[in-house]
Each structure stands twice: as C-alpha cells, then as structure tokens.
Amino acid sequence: MSKYNLLLAVFTGLFLTLNSGQVTAQVSRGALKAYEKAIDAYASQDYETTLFELGKALKKHPEYSEALFLSAQTHLDLSQDSLAKIDLAKALNIDDSPFETGWLVLADLDWVSGDYKEGLYALDQFERTVTFRRINTNKELKSKYRWIKEGLDFSFDAVIHPILGLDLSPLDLSINSNFPEYYPTMTLDGKTLVFTRRVNSSNGMYDHEDFFTSTWKDSSWTYAERLRGVNTEFNEGAPSISGDGRTIIFTACASPRDGFGDREGKGSCDLFESRFDEVTGVWSIGENLGKPNSSAWESQPTISSDGNFLVFARARHTRGAGSDLFGVRRGEDGEWGVPFSLPGEINTPYEEESPFLHPDGKSLYFSSNGHPGLGGLDMFVSRKGDDGLWGVPVNLGYPLNTYNNENSLLVEPDGDFAIFATDRLNTS
Structure with a gap:
C-alpha cells in the first residue's frame, strides 16, 4: 500500500x-x-x-x-x-x-x-x-x-457472500509452533510435507529460515523435524518437492557478510536444487539452477509433477518492490532453459508470488495484491487455456482470503484439501 x-x-x-x-x-x-x-x-x-x-x-x-x-x-x-x-x-x-x-x-x-x-x-x-x-x-x-x-x-x-461449506482450521501443534511457518510443499502421494520455519539462529543475533518435514502416519502428521543435510546457518526457504519426493527446488539468499556460504549464487536470492540420498537419508546442500537465476531476486519455486517445468517469482532486487511469475522448462539434457514471464493475465505491476502448480498442470494458484482483493495479499487461481495463455485470475474468496496476507497455498491432487499460510490471528 x-x-x-x-x-x-x-x-x-x-x-x-x-x-x-x-x-x-x-x-x-x-x-x-x-x-x-x-x-x-x-x-x-x-x-x-x-x-x-x-x-x-x-x-x-x-x-x-x-x-x-x-x-x-x-x-x-x-x-x-x-x-x-x-x-x-x-x-x-x-x-x-x-x-x-x-x-x-x-x-x-x-x-x-x-x-x-x-x-x-x-x-x-x-x-x-x-x-x-x-x-x-x-x-x-x-x-x-x-x-x-x-x-x-x-x-x-x-x-x-462468503464461501460456504469450508472447514477452516489451523494444523495441529505437530506442524505449527510459536515460530512462523509458511511455504508448504507435499509429495504426490500426500504423505510427506516439507515447509519453511523461521527460527532463532545459532548465534542468537538474527532469525533465519530452515526446512522442516512431517509425515502423514496413522491419520495425523508426525512431529516436524529439521530436514537433514540441506539446512545451514543461513537462509533456506520456499521449497518445492518433486512428486516422487527425491528432489527439492528451493531458495537460498546471500548474507551481507558471507554471501551464499558454501553455495554459489548470482543475485540477492537464487534457486537451487537438492537431491535426496536414499542410502544416507541426507539431502544435498543444493546446486544453483543456472539460467533461471539472474542478478535479481528469484524465489518461491513450484515444480510440475513430472519435474520438467518450473514456475517462480522474480523481482528486481528484493521482495516488496513488485514481483512477477516466470516459467522455465528443463531440457532433455537435464539443464534448465531460459525463463520467461508467464503469458496471459497473471502478472501486474504489483506483487505476484508464492505460486503453486497443481498436478493437473493447468491450474496455477498464487498470491497477489495486484488483482481485486480484500486488502492484503490474496490467493487466486488461473487456468491455462488451449492457447497456452493463463486466464484471468479468480479470487478464492472470503473467508479463505481476508484483509490480512494469505499465501503459500498448497492444494492436494483431488482438490478437497489445501494448506496455506496466513498472518491472521485466528480462523473464526
């Protein structure tokens, strides 16, 4: 505003x-x-x-x-x-x-x-x-x-005219804590959840972001634990896990003093790819995606169910100064190509962020304050037409959206269950 x-x-x-x-x-x-x-x-x-x-x-x-x-x-x-x-x-x-x-x-x-x-x-x-x-x-x-x-x-x-028939409630304390949780991602079978949590840093000076994971077991989520291998003393956030649970595309940001640490980056925040080692049970620290990254700010990726198409947010320098959604395809050689602004009606001069590409490949959920909404960042859905263009976004309505910021929407394949992040005080 x-x-x-x-x-x-x-x-x-x-x-x-x-x-x-x-x-x-x-x-x-x-x-x-x-x-x-x-x-x-x-x-x-x-x-x-x-x-x-x-x-x-x-x-x-x-x-x-x-x-x-x-x-x-x-x-x-x-x-x-x-x-x-x-x-x-x-x-x-x-x-x-x-x-x-x-x-x-x-x-x-x-x-x-x-x-x-x-x-x-x-x-x-x-x-x-x-x-x-x-x-x-x-x-x-x-x-x-x-x-x-x-x-x-x-x-x-x-x-x-609120949306009726919604069962809206916070996830239990095995996931939610006194710290902020956001940017959830889930495997295609719906049994593994990975998300970002902002926690106290080891030196106690600044908060930083780490990945946590939970498993659906006996009709409930297990107590969330840190993801092994990929977390560092710096910021890791906005993960997107592949359908088979073996790859995570995520964001890491440079610090003024230490840059990207053991990683190599180009801009203020870059996209990286981490792979799971089934023998050791540890995730790799992550390799820079290459062409999708620039001297600008790249973040909040969402990967298609087949792992070959990626949507992410890009801003000139930092979040809050206007961001658009971009797409990029992986070639047959396994390398990512040159990114492009999503064609159609999604991007505005304001904020478009936290995209989620549904497994159907034609539904893109995202947050924005550049389309008609309830005051803050609202959640929208856009459908991809036969011409390859993304259609006019539809606001998901109240009470999913409020005057607070809502983002990080994740929708299960059958469309009956979703997880999102909000800074509202309650869900009444």
Whole structure:
C-alpha cells in the first residue's frame, strides 16, 4: 500500500495558521507554539518529539486540524496505520479543504485494515469534493481512485457472500509452533510435507529460515523435524518437492557478510536444487539452477509433477518492490532453459508470488495484491487455456482470503484439501 504524502497539507495548514487572523484567533498561542515545535521535530525525523508536541497542541485545542493531519502523517511514517486512521478521520471531518484527497487516503487505510463499510463512506466523501470533480485532469489520482473503489466494492461484496461449506482450521501443534511457518510443499502421494520455519539462529543475533518435514502416519502428521543435510546457518526457504519426493527446488539468499556460504549464487536470492540420498537419508546442500537465476531476486519455486517445468517469482532486487511469475522448462539434457514471464493475465505491476502448480498442470494458484482483493495479499487461481495463455485470475474468496496476507497455498491432487499460510490471528 502506498502512503500518501500529507506533508503538503501540513505546511499548507501552517501557512494558514500563521497568516490568517481568523484561524490564529481560534488556536491559542500555546497550541500554535507546540505545533511549530512539532513541525521542526518532524523535519528532523524526531517522531517521538513530534507526537509529544502535537499531543500538547491538541490538548489545548482538540479541533486543531493541521495538528491532526501532521499526527496522521507521523503515525503513517511509523507504520502505525490504525492510529493514523483515527487522526486523519478527525482532521477531515473538521476541515478537509487543505487536503481533500485525504478521504482517498482514509479509504485506502480502511480497505487494507478490513473496515470496508468505513472505507466506502470515506470514498463517498471524496466523491463530494472539488478535487474529485477535477479528477480527469490527474491520471495518477484517477487510477488510484479506481483501484481503491474496485477493491472496496469487491471486498464488501465478498464478506456479504462468503464461501460456504469450508472447514477452516489451523494444523495441529505437530506442524505449527510459536515460530512462523509458511511455504508448504507435499509429495504426490500426500504423505510427506516439507515447509519453511523461521527460527532463532545459532548465534542468537538474527532469525533465519530452515526446512522442516512431517509425515502423514496413522491419520495425523508426525512431529516436524529439521530436514537433514540441506539446512545451514543461513537462509533456506520456499521449497518445492518433486512428486516422487527425491528432489527439492528451493531458495537460498546471500548474507551481507558471507554471501551464499558454501553455495554459489548470482543475485540477492537464487534457486537451487537438492537431491535426496536414499542410502544416507541426507539431502544435498543444493546446486544453483543456472539460467533461471539472474542478478535479481528469484524465489518461491513450484515444480510440475513430472519435474520438467518450473514456475517462480522474480523481482528486481528484493521482495516488496513488485514481483512477477516466470516459467522455465528443463531440457532433455537435464539443464534448465531460459525463463520467461508467464503469458496471459497473471502478472501486474504489483506483487505476484508464492505460486503453486497443481498436478493437473493447468491450474496455477498464487498470491497477489495486484488483482481485486480484500486488502492484503490474496490467493487466486488461473487456468491455462488451449492457447497456452493463463486466464484471468479468480479470487478464492472470503473467508479463505481476508484483509490480512494469505499465501503459500498448497492444494492436494483431488482438490478437497489445501494448506496455506496466513498472518491472521485466528480462523473464526
């Protein structure tokens, strides 16, 4: 989500306060002095002092809209969106004339926090402004408005019409723990599960990612254990296991100090292939896939059931800056070819990630915030047409998707059971 710059409105408000006798008469000298100190602190990125001085100003004058605008911007800078929403709504309801597009900012914040009804109200208020009547003169603003409106309309309708008949519950404690778990992958027989878990590092300084595995036995999953051989003191993540359980394509990322460690890499994160030794019961450390990797960021692979087609996410440098899904085929010589952007309707200028290629070879599940959704990363499915193009993605709906981030979807061959990762607090 892009954070609008409220600072222009703040300084516009300051100008009005200092030069309008009417406004100055309404705001006490004490409140004005505290606000001026807050402006200086904000310019120095001293956000603690900024909020302290704004608190003093608002205590003296609760209807001080300029102070509320600056408080909202400061909370946005601190990623405190819920607090930003409160101050922004107060400021706009007092006087939206310095920053009419603030209603659009508020609608966006409501959308990504799941407050869809409030977001539609904010959008309605924006549509009543002079700025909206002139929106055709600003292509960027018009595009943003359409995107937020489409998202809010979709989200509101999705919650009213939820998918029925779902049995949605977390996996038991043999898999889930107090650490984050994500990017599951499963053998074709459905009996071996491999996933990523972020754990404490051996040196205790930073968390890192390792692979864990569990086996379906006696109608339950066994207690997850670390995968032997492939895990190192660095990051290994996003595995994709072949149908026969003998090969894993995965991601390893370079550290600033040690690079890829014992592996050889090209970019910030690369794709590697590990093979299972049935004699020793140990996985190899992994070899670089070669051509699929570049100086960019490659991650989150999913391999076809026959092991000869791979889909993965690629970004310019790092996750969060826009990523697309690419495909690559393995030649008869066993080497991977040159990757290509998936043709069709999947990729957008935003995030497409965590693909899962169903064993049918024609259904691709993935997560995105670039198609109409409920506010965060949503899960979608696209079907491959006879012309080789991937069709328009279909949102999997609520309550599978929420305003939180949902990704890492894994669907069993028969389509009746799926596993996915979410940062929602519960599944009620």
